[in-house]
Amino acid sequence: MPIGALGNVTVHWRWDQSSAQEVSQHGCLWVSVGEESEAHLVDCGAPGRNHETSVRWVGMDTYVFRVAPGNPKGPFTKPLAGLFQLAQTLVIGVSLRYE
Known part of the structure; x- marks a missing residue:
């Protein structure tokens, strides 16, 4: 992507856990x-399902996407x-680089 431009990424993820x-x-x-020390909430989903999340704000940097417990109502970091x-x-x- 050109410097300053944003790209799209689609992450496919699943949340499985024991009901017991x-x-x-x-x-x-x-x-x-x-090098951020905090994670930011992107999307939440129910257990036992496949999820697909598209983000359109990936720029020139390194992004770590993690699956972890959370709540769609927050906290958001x-x-x-x-x-x-x-x-x-x-x-x-x-x-x-475009030449």
């Missing part, structure tokens, strides 16, 4: 950018140190 030992009512997709992370993926937005 429920971890959280909602599983959520969280993101942190670069959590410290990474206290996030009960079950999965993660890394997205790197790069700049392309």
Whole structure:
């Protein structure tokens, strides 16, 4: 992507848990950018389902998307140190040079 432009990313994720030992009512997709110490809520979903979340704000940086418990009503940020992370993926937005 050109410098200053934004790109699209679609993340497919699933929240599974045992109904006998429920971890959280909602599983959520969280993101942190670069060296941030906090994760920001992107989307939440119910357990036992596949979820697809599209974001259109990926720029030239490194984004870590994490699946962890959360609530769609907030809080909308959590410290990474206290996030009960079950999965993660890394997205790197790069700049392309046009000549």
